[in-house]
Amino acid sequence: MKEIEEITKALIEFRNERDWEQFHNPKDLALAINVEAGELLELFLWKKAEEANKEKVKEELADILAYSFLLAEKYGFDVKDIVMNKIKINGEKYPVDKSKGTAKKYNEL
Amino acid sequence: MKEIEEITKALIEFRNERDWEQFHNPKDLALAINVEAGELLELFLWKKAEEANKEKVKEELADILAYSFLLAEKYGFDVKDIVMNKIKINGEKYPVDKSKGTAKKYNEL
Amino acid sequence: MKEIEEITKALIEFRNERDWEQFHNPKDLALAINVEAGELLELFLWKKAEEANKEKVKEELADILAYSFLLAEKYGFDVKDIVMNKIKINGEKYPVDKSKGTAKKYNEL
């Protein structure tokens, strides 16, 4: 079994043992990702980039990934496919010659 | 090569071609995850769970995953390890007998 | 009429003219605040604190405030009362002698 499929299977099993599928609609999964993203952000609040607690970053990032994998599964998305496809889309928005070394958004290039 | 390693390699290559590593410190990567999470959330705003545009969900979710993989790489985390480990931690916070069928937070169980 | 009451009245009028009250339940208002907060955050992404576009900050911050006033109104909260009361609560969590000059969270003081 592929890696992400294996992780997703473990997440689904965890969810189903607790009878939580009833709560996991796409909207609330999107909320969950935002809640966890906010908890990750808090680890950097008032701090320099290198000052966040690494162990806590690990946990919050794992939560974001977990809900992201569950949302992908809910829609039947293949994680590798959608990220690889987004890289292609972004490559068109951000051509190397225009975007090299600048943090400008594509609509400002 | 494993799946997530392969995705991450593609993301790093995309970043390096544009000389963007200078911007990708952990704090700004955490910001980026939040920005993309907000864009995902907007697709559900004022809507029922099933009314979001599936193609747009695909793109925003891909962005969240991309920055999450890049942040994991920045810290040297193995994505599979940290998610599997978080499942274990959550299993202790949410024992099946107490958490079955309820959306309560662990500190309210 | 007091200042915040006046602002809120203008927001409610704008909403009612468009028959949008049907969408403005507390959950979606909380989503809206998060969406706008993400848009504010994007203005600082990959940038130093002083590099954000001031005019855009103005607009995004106005959106956050607008939805926050609408959510307060929805619950019947008086904005001044709840902020003043939160200052009191925070004063107990963060006594001056322990919290002076440190960005630590109250549970780490």
Place this chain on the structure above:
Amino acid sequence: MKEIEEITKALIEFRNERDWEQFHNPKDLALAINVEAGELLELFLWKKAEEANKEKVKEELADILAYSFLLAEKYGFDVKDIVMNKIKINGEKYPVDKSKGTAKKYNEL
């Protein structure tokens, strides 16, 4: 003194007593708003709109408002002016005849 000026004065006093101005740059204030917005959102997670704990909503909303007032003060914005001005801008984006009764975004009207 006007209401918002009075609230802001109390917030600044609280901040200065703790010597926290050094942490309150605009970027971290934008982070703080996002962190608090995430905490507000969590109160609605997996729940119906009317099921959030009202007392907790009060506290999280107060935090969002507090950091929003502090960010406005940092840039020298007048809260009433910027919200009233945003209502005007939104009125042009969302003319009553096109936007009445629909939750569509202005670029989809």
